[in-house]
Structure formats: structure tokens, C-alpha cells
Amino acid sequence: MLNIAATLSRWCRNRCPFAVATVTTATGSTPLPVGTSMAVDADGRVAGSISGGCVDGAVHDLCHRLLAENGTPEHARFDSSDDDAWAAGLMCGGSITVYVQRIHPDDQDHLAIALASAADEQPVTLVQIIEAADPLLARRILPLLEPGTPLPCPPVPARLAAAATAVQRGGVSSLVRSPAGPGCASVSALVHTRRPAPDMLIFGAVEFADALSQAGRFLGYHVTVCDARPVFATKDRFPHAHRVVTDWPHRFLAAATTDERTAVCVLTHDTKFDIPLLRDALQRDIGYIGAMGSRRTHERRLELLRAQGVSPDALKRLNSPIGLDVGAATPQETAVSITAEILARTRGRPGTPLADTSGPIHPRALAAAPTS
Structure with a gap:
């Protein structure tokens, strides 16, 4: 439901009744996880998708009927082994159960408040x-x-x-x-x-940082651009960043809170910024650390970091030259290359073309929480 919070929040503010269909179970090959919702309002407008498109038509009809009849909630199952499900379009080989419920904002005032926060x-x-x-x-x-x-x-x-x-x-x-x-x-x-939201910390107020901040925000990161040069580190130059900071990179990192979901991207190309920053970042439990530069720059960087006492195991965590080899040339293409590598590294995947692999395409969802 939180995937369409902005639309649902607006419908609640306008006191518009709607029906919402939510995936409650998903097994096999399914494109979207448990909790993903699709909603239909009284005028037939649609928000979201629960299947990447393949059963959305059937779910739309369920929502529309529930609204028209002021009906009780329903469970619907779509399974590729059923002829009806094939007709509905679930051809991916998986199975989903959908819970469809009619909601009138007048009955649940608190919902508008919670959805507004989510939006x-x-x-x-x-x-x-x-x-x-x-x-x-x-x-x-x-x-x-x-x-x-x-x-x-x-x-x-x-x-x-x-x-x-x-x-x-x-x-x-x-x-x-x-x-x-x-x-x-x-x-x-x-x-x-x-x-x-996890943090993406981009160091270096360069053109690549603008494209990367846009890509990072699109992926749901809270993006910070940091540079020690005030003439370059301005909000006007990086409108997609949540925050633009003027500070020495290593000093900013020292005061920052990071965790296993944080992505650190070093684009500065300057050893007086890079080395103190990377030395400290590699000592932290950070999900992704990457640095831009040529292979020659990378080798020189490794030498300087070794001289700073960074261990071989820590150096293995450094992704440099940054990004996956997709032939990127422009800042926008480079941002795709970097974010693809971030996804692969933080999720423990090798970044191999799917055509060259076997097994599940989508990451397995965590099991339902136990109750006592």
C-alpha cells in the first residue's frame, strides 16, 4: 500500500471512496512483492500495479465491482496452473493472492494522516x-x-x-x-x-554527481552531495539532491551516521580528498563504497591507502574503477552503471546478464514474521 501512498493520501483528503487490492502472498516467479497495492476510485482512476501488468485488468474489475456493490472484502488467487489465471495473464509461472477491500476515508480518519506521512x-x-x-x-x-x-x-x-x-x-x-x-x-x-530511506553520500561536486544524485533519488536513496569547494557545492547545481554540503569529505563522513545500506560514491579525483575519506569509509560497516578514476588512478590509490594502514581485506571492499562495464560514456549512462553496481553489491548478486544465469530472477522475500 505504501507504494501508492501519495495517490491514496490525496483521495483521502478529497474524501473519495476507493477499493484497494494488495498482494498478501506471492510464490514462485512473481514480479512484485507482498504488500504491493493497486487501487481504483469511484471514477475508475487507477493507482499502482500488483503484477507488472499481467493480472491488473482482472484486479481492476474486482475493485470496480466491490466499489459499485459496496461489497465485503474478498480474496482472489491467480495461479499460472489455472486456465482462468492464464486468461487473466499471469504467465510468469508464479502465484499470488490478492486481498481486495473497499475504503471510505470518512470511516478511517487516521488513515489519511498515516498516508500523508508515507507520501x-x-x-x-x-x-x-x-x-x-x-x-x-x-x-x-x-x-x-x-x-x-x-x-x-x-x-x-x-x-x-x-x-x-x-x-x-x-x-x-x-x-x-x-x-x-x-x-x-x-x-x-x-x-x-x-x-x-538509505543514504547515498556522493563526494565531489562534478557533473557526474548531478546525474548520480538524480538516479539515486529515483531508486529511493536520501542523497547528499558533499564538496569542500563552496563555489561548486550549491543546491542550484544539484537540484535532485536532498542535501548539498560544503565540507571536507572525511570530516563530513566522521560526523555522519552510516549503516549496511549506505552507499558512498567518491567522484573527487583528488588524493587530498579521496585518501582520508576512503581510509575512514573502509573501516565502517557500509554497504557500498566506490571511487571514480582510471585503472592507473586506482592502483595509485591502493598504494596510498596501504601506506595509511588500510588492510587487504578492507581494500577488497573498494569498487574501483566505479560501476559495471556497460559501455557508459555520458554522465547519465555512468550513473546507470554505478547504480547497477550498487544494487548488485548490496544484494549480493554478481551483476551477470540474466540470460547467462539460472534460478529465480527476483530476490526472495523474507519469510512472514513469527507470532507468539
Whole structure:
């Protein structure tokens, strides 16, 4: 659902009823993960896609009928082994289950607030109740909030909240179930979650940085461009960056918070900037570290980093010359080359053409969070 938060937020503000269809299970070869949603409003306008196009027509019809009939929620399964599913277009060999629900914003005021936060790229977790005996919970979409946060909605049940919190920490939307217990009915819910955007730190206010900041933002990174030269490090030159900083690169990195999802791209081509920065970056648990330059520049860089005491194992983490070999020439093409390498490295893939590989095309989703 968070994939179409901006549109749903607007429909909620305008008090427009809509039907939303969400993938609750996905097995085999499926293009989009659990939690992906498609919605249809009363005028037939569509937001999102749940299958990359192949079953969207059938899902649109389900949503339109549910809206017209003011119907109860439905589950629909599309499987390539079924003739009907082939007719609907699911030819990829996988299987998906879709939950279709009618929503009127007047019934869930809190939803507009949560979706507006998601549309503003804020981290949000929504608990969409799929099955519940309690009429106060049935068909609700509840934000997972810190205890004591005021919002006009019932709280997520404690046992379900624990499972939702586990999904939130993992950052991958999942279906969870809280089994029945003494005084408690079972509840099933789809937990939609989005972690804060990972950071892309681009060092060097050069033309390549402008194209890379645009590509990084498109991929969902929070992009910072840093350069020690104030005449070059300006927001006008890098309109796609979330932040443009004038500082020495190594000094900026020293104060920055990084993690295993951070991408560091060094485009400065100047050893007085590169070496202190790379020395410090290679000591951190950073998901991707790349540096631009020729092969000769790379060899010289390695010599200087060894002289700074950087270990051989740490040097293996340096992607230099930066990017995959796709024949890139322009800054825009180079940005594609770099971001393709970032995806491959951070996801543990070799960057091999799919035609030369076997096995699953799409990365496996994490298993549903356990409940206690």
C-alpha cells in the first residue's frame, strides 16, 4: 500500500471512496512483492500495479465491482496452473493472492494522516487487518504507533503489535497471524512497512554527481552531495539532491551516521580528498563504497591507502574503477552503471546478464514474521 501512498493520501483528503487490492502472498516467479497495492476510485482512476501488468485488468474489475456493490472484502488467487489465471495473464509461472477491500476515508480518519506521512517519505508502518472476529478491528488499517501517541483509532492488539514490530525492524512487508488464546480471538494482518530511506553520500561536486544524485533519488536513496569547494557545492547545481554540503569529505563522513545500506560514491579525483575519506569509509560497516578514476588512478590509490594502514581485506571492499562495464560514456549512462553496481553489491548478486544465469530472477522475500 505504501507504494501508492501519495495517490491514496490525496483521495483521502478529497474524501473519495476507493477499493484497494494488495498482494498478501506471492510464490514462485512473481514480479512484485507482498504488500504491493493497486487501487481504483469511484471514477475508475487507477493507482499502482500488483503484477507488472499481467493480472491488473482482472484486479481492476474486482475493485470496480466491490466499489459499485459496496461489497465485503474478498480474496482472489491467480495461479499460472489455472486456465482462468492464464486468461487473466499471469504467465510468469508464479502465484499470488490478492486481498481486495473497499475504503471510505470518512470511516478511517487516521488513515489519511498515516498516508500523508508515507507520501512525505517518512518511515511508516500500517497494520491492515485481514481477518478478525472483533468488529472494532475488522477491515481496519491501523498505524503502528509508539505507546501514548494520540490518534483517533483503536490500538493494534498487543500480540499482533509484537509481530508487526518485528516486521518493522526487518523492513519487508509481511503477512502475520496472531493465534487465538485465552480471551483473545485470532487475527490476521498484512503489515506494510517502510524503513527510513538509505543514504547515498556522493563526494565531489562534478557533473557526474548531478546525474548520480538524480538516479539515486529515483531508486529511493536520501542523497547528499558533499564538496569542500563552496563555489561548486550549491543546491542550484544539484537540484535532485536532498542535501548539498560544503565540507571536507572525511570530516563530513566522521560526523555522519552510516549503516549496511549506505552507499558512498567518491567522484573527487583528488588524493587530498579521496585518501582520508576512503581510509575512514573502509573501516565502517557500509554497504557500498566506490571511487571514480582510471585503472592507473586506482592502483595509485591502493598504494596510498596501504601506506595509511588500510588492510587487504578492507581494500577488497573498494569498487574501483566505479560501476559495471556497460559501455557508459555520458554522465547519465555512468550513473546507470554505478547504480547497477550498487544494487548488485548490496544484494549480493554478481551483476551477470540474466540470460547467462539460472534460478529465480527476483530476490526472495523474507519469510512472514513469527507470532507468539
